[in-house]
Amino acid sequence: QQQVKQSPQSLIVQKGGISIINCAYENTAFDYFPWYQQFPGKGPALLIAIRPDVSEKKEGRFTISFNKSAKQFSLHIMDSQPGDSATYFCAALRLYTGTASKLTFGTGTRLQVTL
């Protein structure tokens, strides 16, 4: 199956706290797992991505943790800031040589960071 399940649907975190969003996938052929950040009225922006050959990737305050055996991956936002308030989408993709690959998106998580 191509489904990617994402939770929670919404999340409220205090400024300085840690935001955690989880995703689970079923298709073991997926080999690329990006996270996108979307502000209202804007297109999604690639935030961070991971390949299944590593268990963790960190870029600044954003970290992806990847558990291949459990087919789960999560986004951690450290020291969450009000400017991080947005909708976050996880996604998965299988890269095909010579042809374009479709992203399979999670349902999204609306993050609100309060003062």
Added chain:
Amino acid sequence: GAVVSQHPSWVICKSGTSVKIECRSLDFQATTMFWYRQFPKQSLMLMATSNEGSKATYEQGVEKDKFLINHASLTLSTLTVTSAHPEDSSFYICSAPMLGAYEQYFGPGTRLTVT
């Protein structure tokens, strides 16, 4: 990262008219572009895959005669919503993958309102 633009950013049209939305990759060539629509508080729904030099492929349930796609060059794809109706009002987003790479870059989206 690579830049994808869309034009217009928003458009209002009357029911029964047609509207054209442009998607351009500004600093890379894209043999494939993807078109999505997004309803409020929902995830992105893939509509079709635009292929330079060949016909677009549409996802199940998407009317190809209503949503005309033309991939005119390696940097331009257009989506024409024909005989638009209020239920076509949505946020339309395109994306373009880097050829042979995992990354996909999204345009800023086009808000279509049909009155």
